[in-house]
Amino acid sequence: MAGNRAVAYKGPGKVEVIDTDYPEFELKDAPGINTANIGRKVPHGVILRTVATNICGSDQHMVRGRTTAPTDLVLGHEITGEVVEVGPDVEFIKVGDIVSVPFNISCGRCRNCKERKTGICLNVNPDRPGSAYGYVDMGGWVGGQAEHVLVPYADWNLLKFPDRDQALEKIMDLAMLSDILPTGYHGVVTAGVGVGSTVYIAGAGPVGLAAAASAHLLGAAVVIVGDMNEQRLAQARSFGCETVDVSKGAPAEQIEQILGVPEVDCGVDAVGFEARGHGKDASHEAPATVLNSLMDITAAGGALGIPGLYVTGDPGAVDEAAKKGSLSISLGTGWAKSLSFTTGQCPVMKYNRQLMMAILHDKIQIAKAVNAKAIPLDDAPKGYAEFDAGAATKYVLNPNGYIKN
Known part of the structure; x- marks a missing residue:
């Protein structure tokens, strides 16, 4: 089985890059996983090789120790990736697609999802409406500050970029669509x-x-x-x-x-x-x-x-x-x-396609506006520290070398 490396919360003020399990199409027991979700099958999911995964201010709240996040929680909810495996129930997303992952996980089947309230999906978090990757009390879906990550309900959740070369050319802007x-x-x-x-x-x-x-x-x-x-x-x-x-x-x-x-x-x-x-x-x-x-x-x-x-x-x-x-x-x-x-959470899917088109057609230069900077996965602890110190920078982790500086 292939390995995986990811950024984990190690206690107040501390993150580390750790070796962890490669994703499977089933939720396993791990720090932060809701016990009711352990063993949950995900045939509707895909496994992504991460293209970009950003450090967010919401992550920083956890890292400062300002939540009840458990030690060793794998962080990261701002994810852009390339599909490398698809589950048996996935129909439209294909291996090789470059996609943006909304940070809020939604099923596409419940009343709220059908009303475009994807930030408060009723089926993905056993404790309360709404879920997200790598975040405390959000259902325990493993975070995406990693080389690979599992995304459920792929046909529903993923925003596929129309052209691979164009996407990679504008990846620093498109990476901001996840959150x-x-x-x-x-x-x-x-x-x-x-x-x-x-x-x-x-x-x-x-x-x-x-x-x-x-x-x-x-x-x-x-x-x-x-x-x-x-x-x-x-x-x-x-x-x-x-x-x-x-x-x-x-x-x-x-x-x-x-x-x-x-x-x-x-x-x-x-x-x-x-x-x-x-x-x-x-x-x-x-x-x-x-x-x-x-x-x-x-x-x-x-x-x-x-x-x-x-x-x-x-x-x-x-x-x-x-x-x-x-x-x-x-x-x-x-x-x-x-x-x-x-x-409340932004319902990302309500806006992300329109904003993608604005990026692709040069109506907004969001990476420049937020001063986005790509760094290797191993530099994540440094990125967290600089961001916490007030750097006017949006740090984008580049775990698999897709982003060329």
Whole structure:
């Protein structure tokens, strides 16, 4: 049996590249695998040789020790690959296809999947709606920061690229289709961004930058990105965004200097539960800060897109309530202003084909926007450390040498 190498969580602040089992068309017992999924047959799946697999901010939450992720969990939910084996029930996907893998696993059969709510599939996670590769409490499907990975329900889940040579030429852009580009796009779509909109995006990490690029794609008039990391703010300015440094204070006054009014039409939270305060409180964690500030600065009748991750279990939270996902949110402000909120996993399949076409026809240069950088699998620990230190870089692991620098 062929071997496999993968990136595994080894405890707070530590990841390692380990030797692990080559995938089979059956879920085996392993760290993080839901016990009810052990022995589950996957004749509808394929095995991919990984072309690109990205380090995500959601992975970083686990690696910081801010979830209940078990030691030795194989990480990685942003996957692009080449099909090398197909299960007996796979009809349309073929060996040799280059494909993008939505990070949320869905069956294509349940009520939610049929309603395009693939982020909350009812059949792939025995504990709750919704699942993902290599992520805590998401059903225990093995992660894709590896040389090879199993993908279930392949005919449904996989987005096949139409031309192999074109795909490999644009692979750094197409690698963003598994998560951050659809997630950022979902954030701005649910915030109501359209032609002429003014939008404030909290967070200049990869998802925030993808949201900003998506806002431009949708015709926003002004895109403002807020963060306290100057390197990341500079990256946002590199493709036409205005920026706000929240270490200097709450965003309203700085937004007023840009727009003439202290509010925007649309707000996006691309930060999530490890948010920090603004101004003099910027060094302290305050998980409700972004949500509350967005309600303050979003115009009455507007909407908030919330692709930033919030969890129900956070061992490192600042107080007992936050450890259970309970935050001091000013819901009264949201109610008084008739604001709309959209939270949860992005349903990647709702957007990924259209975004693929935008990439293939040069309507968006997402790899440039997020400063994507390919690194070998063995450099994953270094990539995690640099990303955690605030590097304005989207790290793309290149485990099988498909990406030519």
